[in-house]
Amino acid sequence: MNNSDSPETAQRIANLRQKFFKLYGHHPEGIWRAPGRVNLIGEHTDYNMGYVLPFAIDKNALVAIRRKSQLEPEPNILSFASTYGQNTSPEVTSVPVDGLAPTSISGWAAYPAAVVWALNQLEDVELAGFELLVDSDVPVGSGLSSSHALEVGTIVALNDLYELGLSLTQMAQLTQRAENEFVGAPTGIMDQSASLMSHADHALFLDCRSMDSRAVPLPLAQNDAVVLVIDTRVEHSHVDGGYAARRRSCEEAAAALQVSSLREVGSVLELEDVEDPLARRRAKHIVTENQRVLETVAALEAGDLEAVGKLLYQSHVSMRDDYEISCEELDAAVEASLKAGAIGARMTGGGFGGSSIALIKRDHIASVSQAVNDAFAKAGFETPNIFTVIADEGAGRA
Ligand code: GAF
Numbered sequence: 001m002n003n004s005d006s007p008e009t010a011q012r013i014a015n016l017r018q019k020f021f022k023l024y025g026h027h028p029e030g031i032w033r034a035p036g037r038v039n040l041i042g043e044h045t046d047y048n049m050g051y052v053l054p055f056a057i058d059k060n061a062l063v064a065i066r067r068k069s070q071l072e073p074e075p076n077i078l079s080f081a082s083t084y085g086q087n088t089s090p091e092v093t094s095v096p097v098d099g100l101a102p103t104s105i106s107g108w109a110a111y112p113a114a115v116v117w118a119l120n121q122l123e124d125v126e127l128a129g130f131e132l133l134v135d136s137d138v139p140v141g142s143g144l145s146s147s148h149a150l151e152v153g154t155i156v157a158l159n160d161l162y163e164l165g166l167s168l169t170q171m172a173q174l175t176q177r178a179e180n181e182f183v184g185a186p187t188g189i190m191d192q193s194a195s196l197m198s199h200a201d202h203a204l205f206l207d208c209r210s211m212d213s214r215a216v217p218l219p220l221a222q223n224d225a226v227v228l229v230i231d232t233r234v235e236h237s238h239v240d241g242g243y244a245a246r247r248r249s250c251e252e253a254a255a256a257l258q259v260s261s262l263r264e265v266g267s268v269l270e271l272e273d274v275e276d277p278l279a280r281r282r283a284k285h286i287v288t289e290n291q292r293v294l295e296t297v298a299a300l301e302a303g304d305l306e307a308v309g310k311l312l313y314q315s316h317v318s319m320r321d322d323y324e325i326s327c328e329e330l331d332a333a334v335e336a337s338l339k340a341g342a343i344g345a346r347m348t349g350g351g352f353g354g355s356s357i358a359l360i361k362r363d364h365i366a367s368v369s370q371a372v373n374d375a376f377a378k379a380g381f382e383t384p385n386i387f388t389v390i391a392d393e394g395a396g397r398a
Helices: 007-024 110-120 146-161 168-183 190-197 241-256 268-273 277-301 305-321 328-339 362-379
Strands: 030-041 051-067 077-082 093-096 130-136 202-207 213-217 225-231 344-348 355-361 385-389
Touching (some): 007 030, 030 146, 030 190, 030 305, 030 344, 030 355, 051 146, 051 277, 051 385, 130 146, 168 190, 225 328, 225 362, 241 277, 305 355, 328 344, 328 362
Antiparallel strands (some): 030 051, 202 213
């Protein structure tokens, strides 16, 4: 069973319908579900036109929408509200559609607003006002793509309601534009693609240059294995400098090698021509990470989880030492997981905080969780949020 069909999701959907009616005095036209993601491997390779291997998880944003008719008052006002952290009636943010301009809105409402803005940049598309209420259980700032889930939930809803006929790739590209230009975060295309294109029990092998993708079966159940997420609760943001600085280093390295992107670099030997040692080290992560994604796909297809585990840890070391995007808490989570018997572990997502993952045997869930909790307590870190995830189906109407 996918999470989309679970009793918990059904209950959240029913609650959302009720809350929508209470807030806006109308029923929503529909509810759409968009999952967060875990990236199994292939980090910071997306904006280098490389390979990624994420999967959608059973934590998602549910987006309820009703379009306003031109006959009602304020037909061109967007109304956004979220159930997040609300015990009472959610607060509504109102924005005129024609007042949307890049970086003009801050906070969570920037994400649905960014999607409307990006759609309205298309020829022949002119969205008017609508009411939106979102309910999300993707932990915010955890590196599991809570913001992309919100963007994807909004775009799949609007694509259906306005019959825009956009393909999954077009929706991924538009949400990337929304994020880059409107929100101001220079992120790649992995997260929205994972939320849009994933299939249950599979990882999404995506070539970010061609946008070709393939579902790769995750041989977890037959190996009594699960993926554990350790949310360190160290909040991160991609609008901050670290992410953009890594991206710039990669562009510098590509320029020094006179290639359009680091995807064109086949071997680390070619990096000797990058004079700047920092750019060379950053580029080394990208070149080796692309190779690890290909090897992980092969190992998954061979059902060899031990080999997958080794690649996950190599990826972590590369991010820790060459790309320098890990942090003490992520390193502690990875090392404690491995010490307690994990098959493999690494930080996942953009880094500088957020979550790590551990590939473990199902009967190690309690012992690995305990080991991580103990390591965090000993180091004086905040207690992490630890949970297992399943690979879920991509976004759609709930
Ligand atoms: C973040 C970004 F949004 C992605 O595009 C990707 O670059 C990732 O960090 C790192 O792999 O999640």
